[in-house]
Amino acid sequence: MTQQQGYSVAFLIIFILLLAELGIVVSPFLPTILWAIILAQLAYPIYTKVLRRLQGRETLAAIVLTLGVMLLAVAPAVAVIIMGVQESLEAYKEISTWVEVGGLRQAGESLSKLPGIGRFIQPLMGRVIVSNGTVELSILEGSKWLSTYLMTQAGDLAKNAILLTANFFILLFTLFFLFRDGRRLYARLYEAVPLETTHKSSIFHHLSRTTTAVVRGTLLAALAQGILVGLTFALLGLPFPAFLGAVSVLLALLPVGGTALVWGPMAIWLLATGSILKGGILIVLGATLIGLMDNVLYYWITGSSARLPVLCLFFVSVGGMAYFGFIGLFLGPMLLAGVIAAFEIYEEDFPKDESDLLVKTNSQGRPTKADIHVQG
Structure with missing residues (x-):
């Protein structure tokens, strides 16, 4: 190792330690x-x-x-x-x-x-x-x-x-x-970021698009669930439909419980007071239409907007919330978007074999790094 390389390694170690200490502080x-x-x-x-x-x-x-x-x-x-x-x-x-x-x-x-x-x-x-x-x-x-x-x-x-x-x-x-x-x-x-401009642009674009998609999917799914709860309560003649619908929008954002914290106790109340039919209807609608609305709308809107596989989106969303808390609902999909962007860069810059290479020449007749790409 040359002296210059030693200086570079020492600088990198010190820089990483400083970043770690900064992370602890904040x-x-x-x-x-x-x-x-x-x-x-x-x-x-x-x-x-x-x-x-x-x-x-x-x-x-x-x-x-x-x-x-x-x-x-x-x-x-x-x-x-x-x-x-x-x-x-x-x-x-x-x-x-x-x-x-x-x-x-x-x-x-x-x-x-x-x-x-x-x-x-x-x-x-x-x-x-x-x-x-x-x-x-x-x-x-x-x-x-x-x-x-x-x-x-x-x-x-x-x-x-x-x-x-x-x-x-x-x-x-x-x-x-x-x-x-x-x-x-x-x-x-x-x-x-020590990457080529096109690669950096791809990664940052993936992250930005995913963040917007997650927020859009989360808010629209919560709003749809709240509206459904309010309409269901109003159609069944139950008290406080507007208020409980608004509360359902907020509770729909929770990773556990969600709108079931609203319609569940009300269904029990209906059964206890003799309104068996209304209680049964509320349980069926709550467990199917209202309950599934969150999963269907969120993953459909987020997956289509961010162009992420729905199955992978499900695992990273649930896993992110389990590990990071509610903020993991955003961090999980963003990590997935970063991995997908990195995989696309890998596919472009690291061909499988020599037959996939196409080497162009620049104006001086010499191959350049940017001229090597995969033929799709």
């Missing part, structure tokens, strides 16, 4: 930074339009768009919290009325008639429902506590969620600088 904020990068990439076309309208004033354009993102994120959350507080009070009134008119006893009778499990429920309800109304009183107190708890939590979330608020403002702070300086950062990163 690791607590890594999920927030990744979300900011994803949001900046999605909103950057809007930023360029705002920048043109503001005659190239980058700082002002970044402030305007960051405030816009903040309003889009905060307004729906506040609306859902307000609706939740209002609906919890209505729910308490309905539960109170239901218990007072003997709904609990009727629920026991209805559940005992269910095929298969009815014979187990009947003796249990006979022991639980007593004449002095202890259970009814407990349910009334429990529903009252639940509505009060929801109101308290709504207030606490606005006042005391310090960590959530801090992360949100860190995201906005990061987003502002990504909008303002993102073009220069991207250019430096692009130039630093």
